[in-house]
Amino acid sequence: MRVLAFGYSEKELVKNQINDDLVIIGLVAIRDDVRPSAKDAIRQVQEAGIQVVMITGDRLETAVAIAKDAGLLKNESDRALSSAQLNQMSDEEVKAILPQIRVIARALPTDKSRMVRLCQEMNLVVGMTGDGVNDSPALKRADVGFAMGSGTEAAKEAGKIVILDDNFSSIKDAIWYGRTIYHNILKFCKFQLVINVTAVVVSAVAPFLGIEEPLKVTHLLFVNLVMDGLGAMMLGNEPALSKYMKEAPRRRDEGIISKDMMTQIGFMGIWLVILSFLFLKLPVITNLFDNKAQHLTAYFVLFIFSALFNGFNVRDERFGIFKRLNENPDFLKVFFIIMLVQIMIVNAAAIPFQVFIWIGKMFSCIPFGAKGWIVTVLLSMTMIPVDCLRKISVWLWKIGEVFMMKIVVAIDSLKGSLTSIQAGEAIEKGIKKVDLEAEVVIKPLADGGEGTVDALVDGMGGNMEFIKVTGPAGKPVLAKYGIIRPANPDMEEASTAIMEMSQAAGITQVTDKERNPLYTTTYGVGQMIVDAIHKGCGRFIMGIGGSATNDGGVGMLQALGYDFLDKDGNQIKHGAIGLKDLVQIKDDKAIPELKDCEFHIACDVTNPLCGEQGCSVIFGPQKGATEQMIKDMDHWLADYAKIRKRKLYKSRCR
DSSP states (O other): OEEEEEEEOSSOOOTTOOOTTOEEEEEEEEOOOOOHHHHHHHHHHHHTTOOOOEEOSSOHHHHHHHHHHHTSOOSTTOEEEEHHHHHTSOHHHHHHHGGGEEEEESOOHHHHHHHHHHHHHTTOOOEEEEOSGGGHHHHHHSSEEEEETTSOHHHHHHOSEEETTOOHHHHHHHHHHHHHHHHHHHHHHHHHHHHHHHHHHHHHHGGGGTOOOSSOHHHHHHIIIIIHHHHHHHHHTOOOOGGGGGSOOOOTTOOSSOHHHHHHHHHHHHHHHHHHHHHHHOHHHHTTSSSHHHHHHHHHHHHHHHHHHHHHHTTOSSSOTTTTGGGOHHHHHHHHHHHHHHHHHHHGGGSSSHHHHHHHHHTTOOOOOHHHHHHHHHHHHTHHHHHHHHHHHHHHHHHHHHHHHEEEEEEOOBTTTBOHHHHHHHHHHHHHHHOTTOEEEEEEOOSSSTTHHHHHHHHHTOEEEEEEEEOTTSSEEEEEEEEEOOSSTTSOOOEEEEEEHHHHHBGGGSOTTTOOTTTOOOHHHHHHHHHHHHTTEEEEEEEOOSBSOOSTTHHHHHHTTOEEEOTTSOBOOSSGGGGGGOOEEEOTTSOGGGGGOEEEEEOSOOOOSSSTTSHHHHHTGGGTOOHHHHHHHHHHHHHHHHHHHHHHHHHHHO
């Protein structure tokens, strides 16, 4: 937010001085909103397990407001620090709270370099964005430096990637495609290592079984020259999958070959070795060929075709091995090109030209019959069902682990003590003391009071909004509510706001001395509703538990434009005390958008407004009401209900 002041003076203006007769005539506020695409990109990056930290030269208050709007500051545990606060802490202290840091304001160039260094010392991979000369050291030191296209040449030189459109969503795309490239490299490694492992084992063991050179030198050269280069083309252009952005980041010291990857390479390598010796030794197969030369030629075909069919296996860790082939046309092109080249090499000797005869001799290949081809191709295709059996086994094993180890903790907040998340974290610590391997999932739970917004926004995938409103005691408080956008943005459907009274009028917002329902107000609740309407919300889910008020919602309605007047035509006071003077209710100034809004109340009580089970009698004591207050408030609320009823009757008559 930038504010410009306009004024005039009768005296001549002097630079860097303010005249004593200056008269302010107006203020202009300029707000540069966070791009909607940036909010969505930040959310996706966070879902990818990447911690986003905003390091800025702005004031702490400004930085916090922007961070909340962008979705960086969402939880109570999230930390926003100034440069001065950061520099008062030791490296070890910073490392201890680093996972909770979201904002560093009034930052110096040394702060940026320090944060990069500390993250790397914790074996974290660090990406850094910047556009100025002062950002250059941190950009250079980071594992990946993202320089802005509009930035200085020094920043571009220091960075490894230049973001031409200066958009955070481009950084999200860079992460996505970077992960895609990494996965494609892993796919090629699995593809190639199965071939190499099999070739080494077969070549080493075959002489002990009476088989001389099952794979000739030229065969191995063909594998290295053709399968390596063309295999890289097959798997290097695999499409970017959305699931890559759901994976947890890898540590700096994490090896490229994981346990699952090693299992697949070993399993398929062993099967290809077994298949090789079955093909080379079983009489039922050897009898399909006229001589040993045909038999070894067929084995060369089996080896290459098996590797090609295994290329489908490495495309997906589960069972979608044939999905998205249309997005990688090079895969099938290369697949059939290698097959065609292989067929041409085998049958080259049958062509009565010297060059083809020479090719056949070079690769020690001679043509063989149709039966041999059918059996060879079918056996090579077994690579696919065998790997599917492996994947089924792994899948069943992981399901068993989930059933044995996964624990979901969903507990309501402890009023005035712990939030739902904090209570869940305490339970998780207790579980971990018993079983360190247990997977604990914490989900927020609420009954309409504190935590309702967190629970519903978390479950429905919404965004959090923050606004300063009038608190129950009349002091400003920072309230939050959630917005659930329509699933289809093109549909003319209003967004849904998730609110709880406790954010603006909660009992935890007042001290024990301030607990007095005669003077506490719901005015801030109305301010939240107005803000949500201006942001496109037409549906409201309101949690009404945990309040410090007993004004019958009058304060809320006043904020929405309703007039609650005394006998002199003046607005009544805030709090239940104002109901004593209520004579008339007018709605001619109420905001017009209200008539199109839909409200749903989240509440776990069924108490009426007045009487022995009414809100004053049952809930008044916890809000600080005495017996006399309870009697008075019950009486005033009854009169309020009568006045409201008369108002409704007159409205209907008109």
